[in-house]
Amino acid sequence: MASIIDGKQTAAKVTEAVAEASAVLEREAGVKPGLAVVIVGNDPASHAYVNAKSRMAKQCGFTSIQHSLPEETTQAELEALVASLNDDPAIHGILVQLPLPRHLDSEPVIQSIRPDKDVDGLHVVNAGKLASGDLSSGLISCTPAGSMILVRSIHGADLSGLNAVVIGRSNLFGKPMGLLLLAANATVTMAHSRTKDLAAICRQADILVAAVGRPFMVKKDWVKPGATIIDVGINRIDAPEKGEGKSRLVGDVDFEACAEMAGAITPVPGGVGPMTIAMLMANTVIAAYRSAG
Ligand code: GUN
Numbered sequence: 001m002a003s004i005i006d007g008k009q010t011a012a013k014v015t016e017a018v019a020e021a022s023a024v025l026e027r028e029a030g031v032k033p034g035l036a037v038v039i040v041g042n043d044p045a046s047h048a049y050v051n052a053k054s055r056m057a058k059q060c061g062f063t064s065i066q067h068s069l070p071e072e073t074t075q076a077e078l079e080a081l082v083a084s085l086n087d088d089p090a091i092h093g094i095l096v097q098l099p100l101p102r103h104l105d106s107e108p109v110i111q112s113i114r115p116d117k118d119v120d121g122l123h124v125v126n127a128g129k130l131a132s133g134d135l136s137s138g139l140i141s142c143t144p145a146g147s148m149i150l151v152r153s154i155h156g157a158d159l160s161g162l163n164a165v166v167i168g169r170s171n172l173f174g175k176p177m178g179l180l181l182l183a184a185n186a187t188v189t190m191a192h193s194r195t196k197d198l199a200a201i202c203r204q205a206d207i208l209v210a211a212v213g214r215p216f217m218v219k220k221d222w223v224k225p226g227a228t229i230i231d232v233g234i235n236r237i238d239a240p241e242k243g244e245g246k247s248r249l250v251g252d253v254d255f256e257a258c259a260e261m262a263g264a265i266t267p268v269p270g271g272v273g274p275m276t277i278a279m280l281m282a283n284t285v286i287a288a289y290r291s292a293g
Contacts, residue, residue, distance in 0.1 A: 002229070002262035005150050011274035014149070015060055018281040022061040025288055033288035034063035034091040035119070035280075038081060041071040041101040045236070050097050053277055060281045063090060071101055078104060079112050086114045092291055093119035093284035098172065115139075116290060119283040122171060130179050139283050143211075144177040146275025147230050148184070151207055154228050154264045159186035163204050167191045167218070167252075168211035173232060177209055198222070210252040220257035229253055229265040232272050 026032045035057040039050045050066065057064035067081060078096075085094045094117045100106045110118075115125035121141035129138035155162065164186040168174035174190065182188045191201055193212075202208055202222040210218050211232035223229065233252030242248065251268030259265050266272055 002259045002265045004259075005153065005228075005230075005264050005266045005271060007146075007150060007266055007271040008274045010149060010153060011146070011278035014275070014278035015056060015281055018278070018285050019060045021285050021289070025285070025292060026061070029292040031288055031292045032061070032063050032090075033093070033285050034065065034088075035093040035095070035284045036065045036067065036085045036088075036091045037095045037097065038067045038069065038078070038085075039097040040069045040073050040078060040104065046097050046099075053095070053280060056277050056281055057284065060285070062281075062284060065091070073101075073104070075104055075108070078109055082109060082112045086112075086117065089291075091117065092288040093117055093280075095120050095280065117287060119280055119287060120172075121145075121176065121283070127171065127176070130176055133183060135180075135183055139287065140180070140279075141172060141176040142279035142283060143173050143232060143272060143276045144180050145282075146279040147177060147209065147232065147272055148180045149275060149279075150230060150266060150272065151181070151228065152184075155207070157184065159184040159207070162186050162206040163189070164207040164209065165189045165191055165202055165205035166209045166211070167195075167198065167202070168209075168232070170211070173211045177211070181207065181209075212252050214252055215250045216252075216254040218253040218258060220254065220261050223258050223261040225261055226263035227261070229258060229262045230272060231255070231266050231268050234268060234273060 022033050037050050037053050054064045054066045085091050094113050110122045115123045118126055121139045126138040164181040166174050166178045169192040178188050178190045199222045203224050207228045209230040215235040215237050231251035231253040235250050236247050239246045239248040249269050
């Protein structure tokens with residue numbers, strides 16, 4: 001049986017270190033890290049994520065500001081809010097929760113965030129630094145950064161000789177994850193919805209990372225014996241066994257079956273999810289330190 005990678009415990013260690021760093025910065029330089037989280041519309045899952053982020057920011061000793069904008073917010077209003085946060089010296093990190101309602105175009109909003117406050121690592125300046133191998137001067141997207149910490153907890157820092165397969169090619173996760181694995185010397189395959197014979201490609205993976213948003217997609221016979229599986233999916237499915245109208249969270253991986261084949265595997269919930277929030281806190285405290293010079 002695979003060992004279970006405890007993302008909750010690792011995330012708690014990260015946030016503890018962040019809280020300490022935050023206290024030192026405030027004491028020594030009089031700077032209290034500030035995180036602004038912006039959410040538009042009424043999606044309950046997004047509100048739950050954003051509330052968790054704001055709560056954790058407070059726990060880390062940050063100034064935590066949440067802007068909940070109505071569904072009918074215009075592109076100009078949203079960009080005006082980002083502009084005011086860009087200019088606010090008490091704010092070091094800005095996160096606009098995605099996805100935005102359909103009438104809004106997320107890309108210009110993301111690109112309007114000052115790169116040094118882009119704690120999501122999505123601005124082209126930050127994405128470009130990562131793509132060109134600069135892993136230190138920008139800000140790196142939280143979910144891939146957190147997933148890498150979990151990979152390193154199993155394999156160490158150098159992934160030389162290991163095959164990594166990432167399923168999913170989004171700007172938010174798949175692309176930066178592939179780049180981070182590559183920077184750690186893994187041999188990386190980026191798979192996606194147009195990939196042929198995905199199962200055979202996945203069977204080559206020493207490190208298999210799934211980020212597609214389809215419950216139970218990765219099956220036991222896709223898994224190389226002893227592989228490390230990082231499950232980035234967060235899918236809510238009906239759970240009649242828990243009672244009428246109940247639901248539960250599952251990943252993209254058929255966890256029970258794949259755990260019989262893998263060497264190590266992240267659970268959902270309690271794997272990558274807590275790491276995403278922890279790395280958002282880490283990025284915010286880094287941005288605040290940089291602002292203090
Ligand atoms: N929606 C789901 N994950 C994320 C994330 O990491 N950042 C933002 N901004 N939105 C998300």
